[in-house]
Amino acid sequence: MKIKIAIPSKGRISNPAVAILEKAGLKLKDAGNRKLFSNTYHEDIDVMFSRAADIPEFVADGIVDMGITGLDLIYESDAEVEILEDLKFGQTTLVLASPEDSDINSINDVKSGVVVATEFPNLTDSYLRRNGIDAKIVELTGSTEIAPFIGVADIIADLTSTGTTLKMNHLKIIDSILDSSIKLIANKEAFTSDDKKSLIETVATSIKGVIDAERKKLILMNVLRRDLEEVQSLMPAMAGPTISEVLSTSEDTVAIQTVVDEEEVFDLVNKLKNAGARDILVVSIERIIR
DSSP states (O other), X not given: XXXXXXXXXXXXXXXXXXXXXXXXXXXXXTGGGOOSEXXXXXXXXXXXXXXXXXXXXXXXXXXXXXXXXXXXXXXXHTOOEEEEEEOXXXXXXXXXXXXXXXXXXXXXGOOTTOEEEESOHHHHHHHHHHTTOOOEEEEOSSOGGGGGGTTSOXXXXXXXXXSHHHHHTTEEEEEXXXXXXXXXXXEHHHHHSTTTXXXXXXXXXXXXXHHHHTTEEEEEEEEEGGGHHHHHHHOOOSXXXXXXXXOSOSSOEEEEEEEEEGGGHHHHHHHHHHTTOEEEEEEEOSOOOO
């Protein structure tokens, strides 16, 4: 039984989405063409390119079985989907912002009747109503930052990752609505069906393995047994280092392998060498399946 995975056809999450699929073993046969559909080298898995904003509904309606898109878009569409995995990229925050010279400095200063420009009318309206504010929502599809300065709105609700663009446009953040990142999602019916559940879980496991392997390195080394205790004491590991006998040496030597965070490697390798480790290899990891 075939499954289809929807990924964004363009935008900031398109290339990372393709990359994570390919690292998970789902290489696209014609990724460069960005046609509507692309086959993968798995005969039962195809990819569909689509607007990121449409993917939650496509997954919820069963047009595709899985998708990669932002949490902000999932909540904005109110799509009933199964969120399988946080893909650990594309972190943004939907914020309320007002002009720097405005008297609106916090959510407490926002009053009913305020006009808000945004690409996320449902999330924005819901958030304001929870705070007792009856606002007029003006839906824009781009250039939201300019709205307060041309008389379209009093404040805006927009996505930001660093706040730099808002500052450049003389806007200040007055509150946060939603923290978002990119999610792997599935159609609820497909996820529980006998036909597709196993394949969907296989895709999710492979992608999770890629995420878990990011910023991890495999360190392999040989150590004389007399130095083993000191070397072992230096090494953080997910489940302790793996130690095995080295048979092709006249000295009593063991081989050790362990997984460490990438930022630990620089200092750790020198400490291991000084403690007696030799033939040290640092290897990238493609996937970690737990």
